[in-house]
Amino acid sequence: MTPSAEQRVADLGEDELIASFVPLLPRGRHTLVPTGDDAAVVAAPDGRFCVSTDVLVQDHHFRLDWGTGADVGWRAAMQNLADIAGMGAEPTTVVISMVLPPDTLVAWVHDFCRGLAEACEPHGVGVDGGDLSAGEQLVVAVTVHGDLAGRDPVLRSGARPGDVLAHAGSLGRAAAGHALLTGGRRGGSDDGLVADFLRPRPPLAAGPAAADGGATAMMDVSDGLLRDGGRLARSSGVVLDLDPLARTVPDVLDALADVGARLETDPAQWVLSGGEDHGMLATFPADVELPEGFRRLGDVRAADEHPAGTVLLDGGPPAVARSGWDHFRS
Amino acid sequence: MTPSAEQRVADLGEDELIASFVPLLPRGRHTLVPTGDDAAVVAAPDGRFCVSTDVLVQDHHFRLDWGTGADVGWRAAMQNLADIAGMGAEPTTVVISMVLPPDTLVAWVHDFCRGLAEACEPHGVGVDGGDLSAGEQLVVAVTVHGDLAGRDPVLRSGARPGDVLAHAGSLGRAAAGHALLTGGRRGGSDDGLVADFLRPRPPLAAGPAAADGGATAMMDVSDGLLRDGGRLARSSGVVLDLDPLARTVPDVLDALADVGARLETDPAQWVLSGGEDHGMLATFPADVELPEGFRRLGDVRAADEHPAGTVLLDGGPPAVARSGWDHFRS
Numbered sequence: 001m002t003p004s005a006e007q008r009v010a011d012l013g014e015d016e017l018i019a020s021f022v023p024l025l026p027r028g029r030h031t032l033v034p035t036g037d038d039a040a041v042v043a044a045p046d047g048r049f050c051v052s053t054d055v056l057v058q059d060h061h062f063r064l065d066w067g068t069g070a071d072v073g074w075r076a077a078m079q080n081l082a083d084i085a086g087m088g089a090e091p092t093t094v095v096i097s098m099v100l101p102p103d104t105l106v107a108w109v110h111d112f113c114r115g116l117a118e119a120c121e122p123h124g125v126g127v128d129g130g131d132l133s134a135g136e137q138l139v140v141a142v143t144v145h146g147d148l149a150g151r152d153p154v155l156r157s158g159a160r161p162g163d164v165l166a167h168a169g170s171l172g173r174a175a176a177g178h179a180l181l182t183g184g185r186r187g188g189s190d191d192g193l194v195a196d197f198l199r200p201r202p203p204l205a206a207g208p209a210a211a212d213g214g215a216t217a218m219m220d221v222s223d224g225l226l227r228d229g230g231r232l233a234r235s236s237g238v239v240l241d242l243d244p245l246a247r248t249v250p251d252v253l254d255a256l257a258d259v260g261a262r263l264e265t266d267p268a269q270w271v272l273s274g275g276e277d278h279g280m281l282a283t284f285p286a287d288v289e290l291p292e293g294f295r296r297l298g299d300v301r302a303a304d305e306h307p308a309g310t311v312l313l314d315g316g317p318p319a320v321a322r323s324g325w326d327h328f329r330s
Numbered sequence: 331m332t333p334s335a336e337q338r339v340a341d342l343g344e345d346e347l348i349a350s351f352v353p354l355l356p357r358g359r360h361t362l363v364p365t366g367d368d369a370a371v372v373a374a375p376d377g378r379f380c381v382s383t384d385v386l387v388q389d390h391h392f393r394l395d396w397g398t399g400a401d402v403g404w405r406a407a408m409q410n411l412a413d414i415a416g417m418g419a420e421p422t423t424v425v426i427s428m429v430l431p432p433d434t435l436v437a438w439v440h441d442f443c444r445g446l447a448e449a450c451e452p453h454g455v456g457v458d459g460g461d462l463s464a465g466e467q468l469v470v471a472v473t474v475h476g477d478l479a480g481r482d483p484v485l486r487s488g489a490r491p492g493d494v495l496a497h498a499g500s501l502g503r504a505a506a507g508h509a510l511l512t513g514g515r516r517g518g519s520d521d522g523l524v525a526d527f528l529r530p531r532p533p534l535a536a537g538p539a540a541a542d543g544g545a546t547a548m549m550d551v552s553d554g555l556l557r558d559g560g561r562l563a564r565s566s567g568v569v570l571d572l573d574p575l576a577r578t579v580p581d582v583l584d585a586l587a588d589v590g591a592r593l594e595t596d597p598a599q600w601v602l603s604g605g606e607d608h609g610m611l612a613t614f615p616a617d618v619e620l621p622e623g624f625r626r627l628g629d630v631r632a633a634d635e636h637p638a639g640t641v642l643l644d645g646g647p648p649a650v651a652r653s654g655w656d657h658f659r660s
Contacts, residue, residue: 015561032378033483033485036486036565037417037483037485037486037487037549037565038382038413038414038416038417038486038548038549038550039380039381039382039413039414039416039417039419039474039476039483040380040381040382041378041379041380041381041417041478041483042378042379042380042381043377043378044374044376044377044378044379045377046374047373047374047375047377048362048371048372048373048374049371049372049374049379049475050369050370050371050372051369051370051372051423051425051458051459051473051475052368052369052370052425052459053425053426053427053459053460053461053471053473054427054461055427055428055429055461055462055463055469055471056463057429057463057464057465060463060464060465061463083368083369084368084369086368086369087367087368087369087371089369093381095381095382095383095473096383097383097384097385097427097471097473098385099385099387099467099469128381129381129382129383130383131383131384131385131471132385133385133386133387133390133391134387134390135387135390135467135469136466136467137429137465137466137467139385139429139465139469139471141383141385141427141461141469141471143381143383143425143427143473144369145379145381146369148371153363153367153369153371155363155367156366156367156368157367218368219367219368220368231345235366235367
């Protein structure tokens, strides 16, 4: 069914709406019984599965005028797939609950499903279940699952003093894209940053590669390097000391310099505090060669001079406006 | 932490809020890595897992003045556990995404967690992950998982002409409780019906028992006997023919008679169209003894005179005001 441009979800019954978009959803490599029954059945060849859930709320995590339904579907899926990679696992399947205002365009919902499929299908991930409700505000809750393929899960708590702190993926680009969307966007190179916010591309293969490469701790960076680094450090009972960004990520700062000048923001702020890039932050023993895609950001230190959970920049407290995103405080 | 009576979620940071309620959540029998990392890790001894998701929206599925936070937590968990039972599996773990208006009482959130725990803990089910966001309307999205323990999943599509249609659990009681909540509630015996709506008690063990007992098709009844029966019949390509309710469930009708008279509703309406009891609707070969807790409701017929998906009552179309709940149509 191709919805007309003006068709709203309230124009269809719930069963009819679901029937109209289910054909757009990918079936995964691990799917045994797909969506349509009380529950899906998914293979867990490892005898364990990883599970994580994330919720996106209209006007908090996305705005309908910022991009397409497919952009929202892509991001909803991808930020969840990154959580699985952050454990050292490979994603297998997602299920999705949605709250839709009755005047939501059916075309938007179909577009959302296409974005989900674009994000999931190349990784063999199925969209294997869901639930719909009416409500006042558009909400998307995604639960993702993954298979460790025999690996030990890489937790946040395993970093040890003397380890190297490393990162794979983008830093600060989603934050710059978000800043452009909320004001000051022009065309040209801005579009790349906006796309990095709307459609993050976490280095999913870097997660299992880090696990295979001896990572002692790992997490995906969704709330900013300082805030998520602080969480990893707190879980591990250690301190993280970032080397000067001009030495570790000069190319990242360079690429953000023009937009930073225009928006009167130091790109280092985006790199340190910007979330939603969903790169992999990991620690490795010092004598291990970093897996492909990872670059060194600094060192893990013992919590003696500073309390566990501290993140330093070049040995001192980083000067930042705010330390990442908090959903309940502004 | 015990929140003060007036403390709102906006008074705490996200991390502080989460830290305050995580100790209230049960760890499950199958939990290997609990909540607190990028993902939880859960045992899937069977090499497969079942997964289903449900969303509850304030003022659509629950109202804050109808009951406690614990009631909402209980129901959010239990309606999901029933989906796992409906496959013939045993629930193992749930994860939960919540959207909370900033003025939500912290005490309500803690109470919600206690209700979750009351529902999950006796079944060895863990609450192994979650996500929070601010938003305008309270939303709870639960994803549940289960283990088949070597059983074939019992799908909606396996009913065959000649099978017996049977049911385990309550019928119509949640609908009567809902009707009492929306008007006409007194004390005394009304409270039992209201409790059956606020805190449904699906016969979870009946699901695996039905699978072991040869069920050919099964599902949990969340949207009403006629509507969900129609879904099972459509999936199976058959027609269901219910025997007269006065013959199959006379005690159920009797127990609802007084409240029905007072609210001017035929109890048969609640039994046929009322959802949210989350009983198990299953079909069995005619020569099989029904497992404990199941009672015969009627027969499965071939789709010759009537199209597949039809549900008949005593051979004819049932006279009902509406056929169950649709979230987008009223």
